[in-house]
Amino acid sequence: MEYFNADIELMSRSELDIFVDERVRNTIRYSAENSPFYKRWFKKNKIDPFNIKEHEDLRELPIISGKTIRENQPPQRNEFLFKSVECSEVFTIHETSGTSGIPKTFFSTWDDWKRYAEKYARIFVSQGLGEGDRMAVCASYGMNVGANTMTVAAKRIGFTIIPEGKCTFPVRVMTTYKPTAIVGSVFKLIHLAQRLEDSGIDPKESGVEKLIVGGEGFAPESRAYLDKIWGLDVCNTYGSTEGAMCGECKIREGLHVPEDLVHMDLYNEKMKDFVSEGNEGKIVLTTLIPNGEKAGTVLINYETDDQTEVLSKEKCRCGRTHMRIKNPKRVSENVYLEETSFNRIDIESGVFHPQNMKYLTGEYEAFLYYDPVNNQTTMQVGLECRDIHSCDIKLIKDNFLSSFFKNNKILEDYFTEGIFDIIFRTVKTGDLGLYKLKGRPKRIVDRR
Ligand SMILES: [Zn+2]
Secondary structure, three states, X not given: OOOOOHHHHOOOHHHHHHHHHHHHHHHHHHHHHHOHHHHHHHHHOXXXXXXXXXXXXXXXXXXXXXXXXXXXXXXXXOOOOOEOOOHHHOOEEEEEOOOOOOOEEEEEXXXXXXHHXXXXXXXXHHOOOOOOOEEEEOOOOOOOXXXXXXXXXXXXXXXXXXXXXXXXXXXXXXXXXXXXXXXEOHHHHHHHHHHHHHOOOOHHHOOOOEEEEOOOOXXXXXXXXXXXXXXXXXXXXXXXXXXXXXXXXXXXXXXXXXXXOEEEEEEOOOOOOEOOOOOEEEEXXXXXXXXXXXXXXXXXXXXXXXXXXXXXXXXXXXXXXXXXXXXXXXHHHEEEEOOXXXXXXXXXXXXXOHHHHHOEEEEEEEEEEEEOOOOEEEEEEEEEEOOHXXXXXXXXXXXXXXXXXXXXXHHHHHHHHOOEEEEXXXXXXOOOHHHHOOOOOOOEEEOO
């Protein structure tokens, strides 16, 4: 199978744009008829939903966020104002807590599940998966819609799922069931490779032919390292409970956005307007609903915490016409310093400089401090060494700085002028502070 849904994936740009506008109209009509939140909003703002004719008109509608969802559900309200179907039509209920800790509720119908699975099925086929493959899924099941709908996608393509849910499964799973593909995050797959090596198995000889990463942003350097230790071309995916499932095809020149199922706009920092092409912006999503299908939660102009850039709307070398975006990164992982900013990913670029990986495990953490007397911000980077005694700190430092500053001349100037300083701390394995905390490791802590 070369394409999962050739009719849609190979549609010409002009056909696709018309198709998307039809779906935008249908989605608006559906929301005005079924979503208590939007019903009230159209009435209160005296906007006729039939005036929303194409995707540009979405700018007339409010931008909503996780906060809007929380304000329109219990305990703040008596009912779930974003729920757009009868309770009997809800297939699953999901909660995501995000950073605030207060959960947002998402309702999914079976139609929603089928659309999620369709998005993953297209991605998996574009990455070369097919009948006979066996995929170990290290993404968590439970409240995570991703792992579950990947499993439905596998059924539609015809391959086997080993639903591990995490990447700490025993090495025996590798030798007994011989997965041909693994889905996990970059760090989890680095750890797995290490565990295999410790058991005398070369990851390159393990039988795994495809590695699919997702779940968090990463630096190109860390992916290159993963490619090297597994001897594969690792493909990237980006997914969220809000319905954005994008993925790289084998060509690996950006993540394809399933434009017929999710509409993605990029807004500038002040959230006033779209960014012009070739610039980074905040991802704002609208889930598109096909005529006759149901959606449990309709989201129009949903502001995410991620930023990206459109790489191309031209046809990809794989033949697909759906636009391609840069690997998204989290806005909450941005660090702002006077006139510039950098992201956790930039720190990771420095750590994973290819020549550093002889000495480092890749695990790192960074802390930011501010000294008001000297008006100086200091970043302390903790690096985990394979062998603390033979770590070439001078080399690591130079490599780090060259990668870290490569796309940010202003930051380099601050460093030269002394407004910004970086100090390095090398530790032996297991000694980073992040191991002491539960949950997702916090790699950048701003203590200014
Ligand atoms: Zn492609």
